Amino acid sequence: MxxxxxxxxxxxxxxxxxxxxxxxxxxxxxxxxxxxxxxxKARKSSKPTKYRESLQPGAVLILLAGRFRGKRVILLKQLDQGTLLVTGPFKVNGVPLRRVNARYVIATSTKIDLSGIDSSTLDKVTKPEYFVREKKSKSEKGEEAFFKQGEKPEAKKPTSARASDQKSIDKPILAAIKKQDMLASYLASNFSLRHGQRPHEMKF
Structure with missing residues (x-):
């Protein structure tokens, strides 16, 4: 019973x-x-992220935080949880394919045609596992790593697969950039504010 x-x-x-x-x-x-x-128990139900209307694929964005803050990049796609997929392109300003938080970007009025990008490659790089970092082996964490602390760390190089994905996505973007005058130099230059400039009063 x-x-x-x-x-x-x-x-x-x-x-x-x-x-x-x-x-x-x-x-x-x-x-x-x-x-x-x-x-x-969650008090609030999860709701889908609402992006600003200006954050459309092809728009030129200004990064406000992170390693590449001040750089101008091109928005490729809106991802989940408030993140965006962007590219420099790498050949223009050194910014690779990466995810950024939508809160820390300024959208400009400049847009670029993205119709030439291969959709299969774009879908591949938008998957979450594509940006997962490789785990260090036990040898890298043990005694060898301890004795190598004084030495200069080796520069990390992208894998051949990532390099090919970067080139395939940037190739049609570079062709679209060449069609517009001064756009390449605009993307290569860094964003900065001078004394007395107020960003909330500026139009980008």
């Missing part, structure tokens, strides 16, 4: 009666030494 099916029993004590719960319904005399973790 399960605890749900067990019913309380009525027992007589002297002249009166008393309802006693079934032994399966009684609280245990012992309690666990450690608290069992319980999953917290």
């Amino acid at each position: 399960s605890a749900a099916d067990a019913k309380p029993q009525t027992k007589k004590f002297g002249k009166g009666e008393r309802t006693v719960p079934h032994h399966s319904q009684k609280a245990s005399r012992f309690y666990p030494a450690y608290d069992e973790p319980s999953q917290k």
Whole structure:
């Protein structure tokens, strides 16, 4: 008989009666030494990310944070959880294919035609596992790594697959850039503010 099916029993004590719960319904005399973790209930339901109307594929963006802050890049696609896929192109300003937070970019009015990009390659680089970092081996974390601390670290080089993906995506973009005057130099230059300039009053 399960605890749900067990019913309380009525027992007589002297002249009166008393309802006693079934032994399966009684609280245990012992309690666990450690608290069992319980999953917290989310108070707010997750909603899809709403992007600004200016963040459309092909738009030129200005990065405000991260390693390449101040660089101008081209928006390729909107990803999940408020991230964007962008490229320099690499040959113009050294910015590779990477994901950036949509909060830390300024969208400009300049747009570039992306119709020449291969859709299969673009779908490949938008997958989350494409940007997963390689795990270090045990030899790199052990004694060898300890004795190599004083030496200059070797520069990381992209794999041949990533380099080919970068070239295949940048090739049609570079062709579109050449069609517009001064666009290559605009993308190669860094964004900066001078004294007295207010970004909220500027039009990009």
